């Protein structure tokens with residue numbers, strides 16, 4: 001079943017068309033990646049799905065509801081979560097306060113506390129620093145916090161924008177293993193990455209975006225084996 005369906009979506013910045021009639025879908029339980037070079041339109045697509053930018057035309061359906069013209073807070077209330085590029089954490093708030101912000105729309109406080117304890121067990125770095133200002137965390141720890149905060153909102157779809165950006169290779173591995181743990185819990189993920197090898201490695205399907213258009217799509221393994229993808233993005237051939 002399609003959890004997210006995007007049909008002929010166009011997005012403009014004033015007179016510049018950044019997203020040019022793209023169509024794609026994400027099914028319940030899948031990890032799907034949207035890959036492509038810098039400036040291809042990936043972030044613009046995620047922002048539009050989150051209600052942070054208006055769609056010029058096209059259709060966006062999520063969990064049976066039409067997202068077009070819905071304000072961002074209503075979209076968030078549908079349990080569509082975005083972890084933005086640069087993480088979007090509240091730097092002056094503590095780690096714990098950031099986590100609680102993820103759960104602000106929940107009323108089951110006992111469950112929230114239990115889930116925070118589970119997060120601390122899984123990510124001891126956050127437990128050790130739970131009273132520290134989030135802005136003092138390393139980039140990798142901030143990315144962990146952003147992922148954990150998004151999970152506390154009980155997302156039906158988790159959209160991740162460049163989770164590997166700016167991180168040391170060892171930290172990238174840690175973050176990607178956290179993302180795989182999240183996927184194994186059955187959470188549906190739409191992953192945007194410039195690091196094509198990483199993204200194809202953990203997803204079932206992928207879409208390649210170039211200059212605002214989707215130019216290729218398919219099973220991630222098929223894309224990884226595609227000579228055109230290898231030449232353009234994997235530094236092979």
Ligand code: ATP
Pocket residue numbers: 013016018036037038039040041042043044045194
């Ligand atoms: P990146 O990885 O750099 O974020 P991307 O694939 O996510 O790349 P977008 O950030 O979506 O690409 O950018 C798509 C196009 O829209 C680019 O040509 C970019 O220059 C342009 N663009 C992005 N933000 C704005 C803006 N606020 N105003 C005008 N043009 C913009």
